[in-house]
Amino acid sequence: MQKTNAMRRLDAARISxxxxxxxxxxxxxxxxxxxxxxxxxxxxxxxxLICHGEKxxxxxxxxxVAEELDLKKCAQIAGDKRVEMIxxxxxxxxxxxxxxxxxxxxxxxxxxxxxxxxxxxxxxxxVSGGARGVQIGLAPQALADFTGASFADFLK
Numbered sequence: 378m379q380k381t382n383a384m385r386r387l388d389a390a391r392i393s394x395x396x397x398x399x400x401x402x403x404x405x406x407x408x409x410x411x412x413x414x415x416x417x418x419x420x421x422x423x424x425x426l427i428c429h430g431e432k433x434x435x436x437x438x439x440x441x442v443a444e445e446l447d448l449k450k451c452a453q454i455a456g457d458k459r460v461e462m463i464x465x466x467x468x469x470x471x472x473x474x475x476x477x478x479x480x481x482x483x484x485x486x487x488x489x490x491x492x493x494x495x496x497x498x499x500x501x502x503x504v505s506g507g508a509r510g511v512q513i514g515l516a517p518q519a520l521a522d523f524t525g526a527s528f529a530d531f532l533k
Contacts (some may be wrong), residue, residue, distance in 0.1 A: 381507030382473065383482035387515070390523055395514035396506060406477030408442025411512060415503075419443040420495060422503040422512065425479045427472065427488070430457030435471065437490040437524075438531060439481050439504060444493070450531040454491055480507040481524055490526035492517060497528060 378398060380388070387394050399414040408424040415422070423439045426446060430436065433455035438446055452460045465476050472484040481490055481504055496502045496517035504520065506513040521528065 378511075381480070381483070381511060383480040383505075383507035383513060386483040387513070387523070392515065392519050392523055395501070397503070397512045397514065399510050399512075401477075401510040406509065411510075412442055415512065417503055417512075421499050421501075423493070423496065425481045425505055427463045427468065427479070428455070428460040429463050430455050430460040433457040433460065433489075435463070435488045436460065437481050437484070437488045437526075438493075439490065439496070439520075439526075440493040440532060441495060445533045447531055447533045450529075451491075454529050454531055455489075474505075474507060475509060478505055478507060478509040478511070480505040480513070481520065481526070482513070483507055487524070490521075490524045491529050491531065492521055492526050493532060494528040494530050496520075 412422045420441050422442050424442045426438045428436045436455050501514045503512045503514045
């Protein structure tokens, strides 16, 4: 398998990680589908969503795949009146990643990142490896330290 940008960045930082791959179903790019195929509990595999606020700009939120963002909580964390999810069409030009393969690691630009606090319940959790069909498992604190992320509660 070819290394993704996320993997190259982790390698350069000497951060250990595990790579899991699964067959891509273009009709179901959901994280729950990936979790089912990999046999990982929904609570332990996280999706990466990008929001935008008028004052705060872009923010990255990592949350368990079966959960939803509470945009009011996200705005509060970002210090803005409100934030909105970015349109899917803006994802690739902004991050360098496609829907279903957006990783919090190695985006075109580093954006403030918040990981849901439940990640700290696990020694290892999983995020997209930067391509559809690829998940990276690593320690939540290692990801936070590498990306400068904080932990908070922002779920509905």
